[in-house]
Amino acid sequence: MEATPAGITTAIRKTALNAVHRQMGAKMVEFNGWDMPVEYPAAMGCGIINEHMAVRTGVGIFDVSHMGDIRLAGPQALAAVQHISMNDASRLAVGQAQYSALLYPEGTFVDDVIVHRLGDDEYLLVINAGTREKDFSWVRDHTGEFKCAVENLSDDFTQIAIQGPKAVNLLQKLTDADLSAVKFYWVTRGTLCRLSNILIGRTGYTAEDGFEIYIPADEATGARVWYEILAAGKEFGVVPCGLGARNTLRLEGALSLYGHEISDTINVWEAGLDRFCKMEKQEFVGREALEKAKAAGIKRTLVGLEMVERGIARDGYKVLDGSGSEIGYVTSGSPAPFLKRNIALAYVPPQFAAVGAGVKVEIRGQGVGAVVVPTPFYKRPKKSF
Amino acid sequence: MSYPADRKYTKEHEWIQVNGNAATIGITDYAQQSLGDIVFVETPKVGAELTAGKTFGTVESVKAVSDLFAPATGTVTEVNADLATSPEKVNTDAHGSWMVKLTLKNPGELDGLLSAADYEKFVAEEAGH
Numbered sequence: 001m002e003a004t005p006a007g008i009t010t011a012i013r014k015t016a017l018n019a020v021h022r023q024m025g026a027k028m029v030e031f032n033g034w035d036m037p038v039e040y041p042a043a044m045g046c047g048i049i050n051e052h053m054a055v056r057t058g059v060g061i062f063d064v065s066h067m068g069d070i071r072l073a074g075p076q077a078l079a080a081v082q083h084i085s086m087n088d089a090s091r092l093a094v095g096q097a098q099y100s101a102l103l104y105p106e107g108t109f110v111d112d113v114i115v116h117r118l119g120d121d122e123y124l125l126v127i128n129a130g131t132r133e134k135d136f137s138w139v140r141d142h143t144g145e146f147k148c149a150v151e152n153l154s155d156d157f158t159q160i161a162i163q164g165p166k167a168v169n170l171l172q173k174l175t176d177a178d179l180s181a182v183k184f185y186w187v188t189r190g191t192l193c194r195l196s197n198i199l200i201g202r203t204g205y206t207a208e209d210g211f212e213i214y215i216p217a218d219e220a221t222g223a224r225v226w227y228e229i230l231a232a233g234k235e236f237g238v239v240p241c242g243l244g245a246r247n248t249l250r251l252e253g254a255l256s257l258y259g260h261e262i263s264d265t266i267n268v269w270e271a272g273l274d275r276f277c278k279m280e281k282q283e284f285v286g287r288e289a290l291e292k293a294k295a296a297g298i299k300r301t302l303v304g305l306e307m308v309e310r311g312i313a314r315d316g317y318k319v320l321d322g323s324g325s326e327i328g329y330v331t332s333g334s335p336a337p338f339l340k341r342n343i344a345l346a347y348v349p350p351q352f353a354a355v356g357a358g359v360k361v362e363i364r365g366q367g368v369g370a371v372v373v374p375t376p377f378y379k380r381p382k383k384s385f
Numbered sequence: 386m387s388y389p390a391d392r393k394y395t396k397e398h399e400w401i402q403v404n405g406n407a408a409t410i411g412i413t414d415y416a417q418q419s420l421g422d423i424v425f426v427e428t429p430k431v432g433a434e435l436t437a438g439k440t441f442g443t444v445e446s447v448k449a450v451s452d453l454f455a456p457a458t459g460t461v462t463e464v465n466a467d468l469a470t471s472p473e474k475v476n477t478d479a480h481g482s483w484m485v486k487l488t489l490k491n492p493g494e495l496d497g498l499l500s501a502a503d504y505e506k507f508v509a510e511e512a513g514h
Binding site for chain 1: 418419421422424425443445446447448450469476
C-alpha cells in the first residue's frame with residue numbers, strides 16, 4: 001500500500017502472474033497503478049534489447065493482463081459500439097477485430113481500443129490499463145439508450161501475448177485451433193493447454209505477427225500456461241518480455257500509446273489516425289467536433305523523427321526549429337533496438353512535418369539534430385501464411 | 386557480485402580508484418544492473434573541472450537517463466573514448482570500464498566515501514526495499 005499526499009491509500013495492483021515474474025527475477029516497476037515486469041534478467045538471456053530482438057526474429061511472450069476488457073451484448077450492441085467508437089464496426093464479420101478509439105465530444109481520445117466481434121450481437125473492447133475504470137464508466141454512461149448489456153470483464157482474464165514470426169509455430173503446439181486459418185486481426189476459439197473454449201486473437205502491440213490469449217484469471221492457471229508456453233517455445237528461442245521491450249517494439253511500429261501520442265487533448269487528425277476514423281458512417285460521439293476540426297485545419301501533427309546527431313530523444317523533450325525556437329515536443333523517444341537508430345514520435349506544426357525536414361531536439365539544454373522520417377519506422381516483412 | 390577492495394564507492398553508485406593524485410572513475414556493477422542495457426555514455430572533455438557531489442556526465446540505458454556524480458573534485462586528464470562507440474561494455478564489465486581519469490585537487494576528500502564492504506551492505510539494503 002502506498003499513501004498518497006491526500007492520505008488516501010491505494011493498492012498497487014497485481015496480475016495473476018505477479019509471483020511468476022518475481023520468481024523469474026524480473027525487474028518490476030509501477031505502470032499505471034500496476035506492478036509489472038519491465039525486463040527479465042540478463043543472466044537468462046533477457047534485458048530489453050534481447051527481448052526486443054527475440055520478438056523481431058523469433059518469439060517472445062508478455063503478460064498483458066493489466067489490459068481491460070468490456071463486453072457489449074444484446075440486440076443493439078452494434079448500434080452501441082457504432083455510437084461510442086470511431087471506426088465502422090458494421091464492417092466486422094463474426095470473429096473479426098479492428099483498431100478503433102473512443103472519443104470525447106471534442107474529438108479527443110478517451111482511449112484507443114481493439115473492437116472484437118465475438119458473435120452476431122456480441123462485441124469485446126480491449127482497452128488500456130491506465131484507463132480501465134474511466135473507459136468502463138464512459139462506455140456504460142454512453143450506451144444507456146441501447147438495448148445491450150455492458151459488462152466489465154477486466155478481472156476475468158489473464159491475458160498473454162505471444163509475439164514474433166515464430167509465434168504461430170509456438171502456439172500451434174499448444175492448441176487444436178487451426179491457427180494458419182486465422183488472419184491478422186481475426187479471432188478464434190479452441191482448446192489451449194487443456195483449457196477448453198479459449199479466445200485466441202491474432203493481434204498484438206509489437207508491429208509483428210502474433211497472438212493474444214484470454215485464459216481464466218486464477219494464479220495457478222496463469223502460471224501453468226505461462227510455463228507451458230515457455231517450455232513449448234524453447235525450440236524457437238522464446239523469452240519472456242517486459243514492458244520495456246513492449247514499448248520499444250510498439251515505438252518502432254509507430255503504434256500510439258495513450259497519454260503519449262493520444263490523450264484527451266489531442267484529436268484524431270493530429271494523431272494521424274484518419275484511416276481508423278470513418279466519418280461516412282452514422283453519427284458517433286466526437287464526429288461533429290472532428291468535422292469542424294478538419295475544416296479549421298490542424299496546428300500540429302504527429303511525425304517520426306530520427307536523430308542524425310549523437311543523442312537520444314526522450315518523452316517530453318522539446319522540439320526546436322533551426323533557430324532554436326520551440327516548435328513542439330517528443331511524445332515517445334528511445335533507441336530502437338532492431339533498427340539501431342535513435343527514434344522518436346513528436347508533435348510539430350504541419351510546416352515542419354515533411355519527410356526530410358530538419359529539426360532539433362533539446363537534450364540537456366543542447367539542440368541536437370534530427371530529421372523527419374516516414375512512419376512506421378519498422379514494417380514487418382510480408383510473409384505468406 | 387563482489388566489489389573490488391582497491392577502490393572507494395559513492396551512494397550514487399560510482400567507484401573511484403586512486404593512485405597518489407591520480408584517480409579513475411566508473412559506475413558500479415549494481416548501477417549497470419539497475420540501468421539495464423546501456424546505450425549511451427556522455428563524459429566531459431579533457432581539462433574539464435569536476436566538483437565532488439556534482440553531476441559530470443550522463444549514462445543512458447534503453448529505458449532510463451541517469452546522471453553521473455563526481456566522487457571527488459579534480460581536473461579530467463583522460464576520457465574513455467571506447468565507451469562512445471561501445472557503451473555496452475559497461476554492462477559486461479562495469480568495474481573494468483572506466484569513464485574518466487582525473488587529477489585530484491584534494492585526495493583527503495575521499496575519506497568520506499564508502500569502502501567495498503560498506504558499499505556492498507548499502508546496495509543490499511537498497512535492493513531489499
